[in-house]
Amino acid sequence: xxxxxxxxxxxxxxxxxxxxxxxxxxxxxxxxxxLCPFHKEKSPSFSVHAVRQFFHCFGCxxxxxxxxxxxxxxNVGFPEAVRIVAQKCGIPLPKREYSSPExxxxxxxxxxxxxxxxxxxxxxxxxxRGPEGALAREYLAGRGLTPEGIKTFxxxxxxxxxxxxxxxxxxxxxxxxxxxxxxxAWKEQxxxxxxxxxDRFRKRITFPISNESGRVIAFTARALxxxxxxxxxxxxxxxxxxxxxxxxxxxxxxxKTAIRQAEFALLVEGQMDCIxxxxxxxxxxxxxxxxxxxxxxxxxxxxxxSNVAVNFxxxxxxxxxxxxxxxxxxxxxxxxxxxxxxxxxxxxRYIRExxxxxxxAAVRAARRQSDYLIERARQMFPxxxxxxxxxxxxxxLPHIRRMPEKLSRDQFAADAAQKLGIDSAVLRxxxxxxxxxxxxxxxxxxxxxxxxxxxxxxxxxxTDPEHEEARRIAVEAVTSHPATxxxxxxxxxxxxxxxxxAQDPMEMVEDQAQMALLAEALMGETGPPxxxxxxxxxxxxxxxxxxxxxxxxxxxxxxxxxxxDHIELAVLTQQKLDLDRVLRKLHG
Ligand SMILES: [Zn+2]
Numbered sequence: 001x002x003x004x005x006x007x008x009x010x011x012x013x014x015x016x017x018x019x020x021x022x023x024x025x026x027x028x029x030x031x032x033x034x035l036c037p038f039h040k041e042k043s044p045s046f047s048v049h050a051v052r053q054f055f056h057c058f059g060c061x062x063x064x065x066x067x068x069x070x071x072x073x074x075n076v077g078f079p080e081a082v083r084i085v086a087q088k089c090g091i092p093l094p095k096r097e098y099s100s101p102e103x104x105x106x107x108x109x110x111x112x113x114x115x116x117x118x119x120x121x122x123x124x125x126x127x128x129r130g131p132e133g134a135l136a137r138e139y140l141a142g143r144g145l146t147p148e149g150i151k152t153f154x155x156x157x158x159x160x161x162x163x164x165x166x167x168x169x170x171x172x173x174x175x176x177x178x179x180x181x182x183x184x185a186w187k188e189q190x191x192x193x194x195x196x197x198x199d200r201f202r203k204r205i206t207f208p209i210s211n212e213s214g215r216v217i218a219f220t221a222r223a224l225x226x227x228x229x230x231x232x233x234x235x236x237x238x239x240x241x242x243x244x245x246x247x248x249x250x251x252x253x254x255x256k257t258a259i260r261q262a263e264f265a266l267l268v269e270g271q272m273d274c275i276x277x278x279x280x281x282x283x284x285x286x287x288x289x290x291x292x293x294x295x296x297x298x299x300x301x302x303x304x305x306s307n308v309a310v311n312f313x314x315x316x317x318x319x320x321x322x323x324x325x326x327x328x329x330x331x332x333x334x335x336x337x338x339x340x341x342x343x344x345x346x347x348x349r350y351i352r353e354x355x356x357x358x359x360x361a362a363v364r365a366a367r368r369q370s371d372y373l374i375e376r377a378r379q380m381f382p383x384x385x386x387x388x389x390x391x392x393x394x395x396x397l398p399h400i401r402r403m404p405e406k407l408s409r410d411q412f413a414a415d416a417a418q419k420l421g422i423d424s425a426v427l428r429x430x431x432x433x434x435x436x437x438x439x440x441x442x443x444x445x446x447x448x449x450x451x452x453x454x455x456x457x458x459x460x461x462x463t464d465p466e467h468e469e470a471r472r473i474a475v476e477a478v479t480s481h482p483a484t485x486x487x488x489x490x491x492x493x494x495x496x497x498x499x500x501x502a503q504d505p506m507e508m509v510e511d512q513a514q515m516a517l518l519a520e521a522l523m524g525e526t527g528p529p530x531x532x533x534x535x536x537x538x539x540x541x542x543x544x545x546x547x548x549x550x551x552x553x554x555x556x557x558x559x560x561x562x563x564x565d566h567i568e569l570a571v572l573t574q575q576k577l578d579l580d581r582v583l584r585k586l587h588g
Pocket of ligand 1: 037038039046057061062
């Protein structure tokens with residue numbers, strides 16, 4: 001590890017960094033726990049040790065330090081992880097070092113693209129304030145946006161020009177980088193080559209899309225005019241090295257703190273809905289941008305909450321996207337409520353026309369997803385005929401099967417049968433079957449330690465010089481009588497730790513399974529074990545070892561007697577007497 005990485009690691013608090021991604025609760029004197037972001041689980045087995053600055057998941061076995069956490073969750077290499085952690089801690093970056101020229105080039109390109117997006121966002125903001133932005137300002141004011149709101153979301157205006165932004169940015173980056181940015185478009189020439197670039201967004205209001213750290217990485221742009229000439233109502237940046245559509249939740253950068261505090265996320269469809277609701281003080285709101293959720297988006301959201309209130313548009317397209325998103329959220333174990341607004345209004349209009357209190361009340365009155373779906377089934381298949389009931393049930397069964405928990409499935413199935421008035425035994429049986437079908441997820445826990453191993457691992461991992469004696473006793477025992485410890489599952493970890501000198505114990509154990517054992521021992525620790533405890537643990541192992549040797553000798557003695565080998569018998573008996581004496585001494 002470079003000197004810079006070392007110093008970042010010393011200054012960073014892994015608990016704070018991890019809390020930037022997932023919710024943690026205090027679970028012990030020195031450790032915190034939460035739902036693992038790296039595997040699916042319903043009860044927290046992901047732990048962070050505040051003093052030793054490492055994490056470990058008892059469910060899937062991943063562990064490591066602050067850099068491995070950030071690297072894994074952001075899907076970046078070590079140097080990039082160091083850079084991210086440094087940035088989060090406000091530590092200035094030195095000249096970077098990368099492991100390969102490709103990595104360096106990729107990071108350089110992303111850095112330049114971020115600069116370009118920042119420049120473009122500021123420039124669009126400027127244009128909105130300028131004379132050309134008059135019509136756009138009027139439109140935004142008409143939608144209830146104040147100058148402060150416009151500033152908060154950095155809303156801007158792309159003027160009616162093919163080259164204004166290009167001219168602005170051509171001094172900042174070369175042509176190739178400008179093409180990679182997604183801010184420009186071009187026509188393919190007759191010979192297959194790329195024509196000159198021109199501004200992608202023209203005569204449009206621009207809404208920046210930011211990553212979780214709040215950096216602008218793309219834009220959505222709304223046409224100021226309607227009609228054939230204006231083109232699509234909304235156009236978006238294409239995917240670029242910065243921007244992958246299915247990975248971004250609009251407004252998560254601003255909403256994540258409020259989501260954790262409120263312990264739920266309010267999910268709306270459109271960016272305007274999201275902006276409007278957020279600016280009126282409901283800050284835990286994010287938008288899907290009109291498409292159904294992707295698995296990655298669900299995973300990202302899961303880091304912040306597992307409760308969602310969904311407020312999608314009441315039209316059919318809205319209902320379909322809502323159902324798809326709900327299906328995915330259900331599979332991932334989210335608790336989902338559905339907000340329905342009166343008179344078919346969308347969140348933006350509702351909150352503007354009825355006020356924030358009325359909207360808050362509607363969110364509070366959100367229905368459980370089972371109630372919502374049963375209601376949908378009744379609307380889609382009205383009437384009391386057996387045929388309609390079967391259709392309604394067929395609509396609901398996949399939703400019921402999708403729920404990960406049996407209890408919720410049973411409840412849902414019972415509600416559906418009751419509300420749809422199903423009295424047919426066959427149908428009831430079908431429903432019961434759907435509820436039974438899905439096996440509950442069983443979490444795999446790693447092998448457990450004995451109390452003796454726990455004590456020894458903790459002793460060998462002591463870093464506080466004040467407790468050095470306890471560590472010394474353990475090191476001495478493990479290095480001079482390794483045979484005593486060989487039978488233990490954690491023997492490799494004990495050996496590595498005994499040899500560590502002044503190094504961080506967490507860096508000594510490379511094997512995943514051994515690391516899991518060490519993590520298990522350390523997660524629950526309250527303080528270093530006393531010298532007596534360590535001595536006691538060692539003695540009990542020695543006793544066990546001698547007792548097993550004595551058992552062995554007894555068998556050999558019996559064998560020598562049977563053969564009538566008196567010399568062998570004398571030797572073995574003497575050995576056994578010696579061991580008996582050692583054992584008595586150990587028993588004190
Ligand atoms: Zn895990």
